[in-house]
Amino acid sequence: MQPPHPIIQPFISYLKFEKRYSRHTITSYQADLTYFFDYLVTQYGEIPLNQVTPGMVRSWMASLKDEKLTSKSINRKISTMKSFFKYQMRSGVLKISPMGKVITPKNEKRLPAFVAGKDIETLFRYVEFPDNWQGRTERLLLLIFYHTGMRLSELIGLKNSQVNLAANSLKVLGKGNKERIIPVSSDLMNQVGEYIKDKKIQFSESPDSLLIDGKGRSLAPRKVYSTVKKYLSQVTTIEKKSPHILRHTFATHLTNNGADLNAVKELLGHSSLAATQVYTHNTIDKLKNIYKKAHPKA
Secondary structure, three states: OOOOOOOOHHHHHHHHHOOOOOHHHHHHHHHHHHHHHHHHHHHHOOOOHHHOOHHHHHHHHHHHHHOOOOHHHHHHHHHHHHHHHHHHHHOOOOOOOHHHHOOOOOOOOOOOOOOOHHHHHHHHHOOOOOOOHHHHHHHHHHHHHHHHOOOHHHHHOOEHHHEEOOOOEEEEEOHHHOEEEEEOOHHHHHHHHHHHHHHHHHOOOOOOEOOEOOOOOEOOHHHHHHHHHHHHOOOOOOOOOOHHHHHHHHHHHHHHOOOOHHHHHHHHOOOOHHHHHHHHHHHHHHHHHHHHHHOOOO
16 A cells, blocks of 8 residues: 555554554555545645535545445445544644534444354364364364354464463453453363364474464464355355354354343453444344244234
């Protein structure tokens, strides 16, 4: 990516060094802001920040709709803009933000897909994994995804030191470097413990990463993604087959079995309950089916 536009640079540095956002997040912020300011130059010429108006922002939003961007994508860009102009006000560059009068479009309600319980059972009970280190690692990473709901980046970054065998828990470093403790079953923890023990024997010099490939290297994100897709393709026909689908599955199975929503929020590492509430739809569907079958007037 090109170096940030001068007007963007201080904000990008703030995200990097003070907020300590991930490289991926910073890249997204920079791309959104560059897109916006390129649009301003094209439509209005070079204008100072204090002359950016809500009308200009709305005009840009309309152009995004013309490009067939979803409401979710547009809202993410608007969120970037709000953060940028809030930073400018905090820095004393602006007294008022043009985003105050900008109304964000409503997101289309898309219910998260998930793998059915019977398909998860098939995956771990009947699907055959290669009888080697690679197969063992592949099965364990799938188990960890389903048992913890952790993100792909969190699993890749999981270290031996984050495993607490005595307490049957994993310490996860999530978004914004926030730590959370995820309890796991003793069965899974026994498998993790055996894996660590055998890893020390088979790979005398390996990284501190919990999961490693057949050559003793840390797992690559693309490889993990393709592994999940390969095995889920054997047990389910849902369209998306990714690590994030296993995160949805973890949360959905918890809520469907009566887990408290606040507890699910903590396990997922969500910053707000609103992000977790989307998983209640499956519980509601389940209740509707029970009602239809059981109520005499349904």
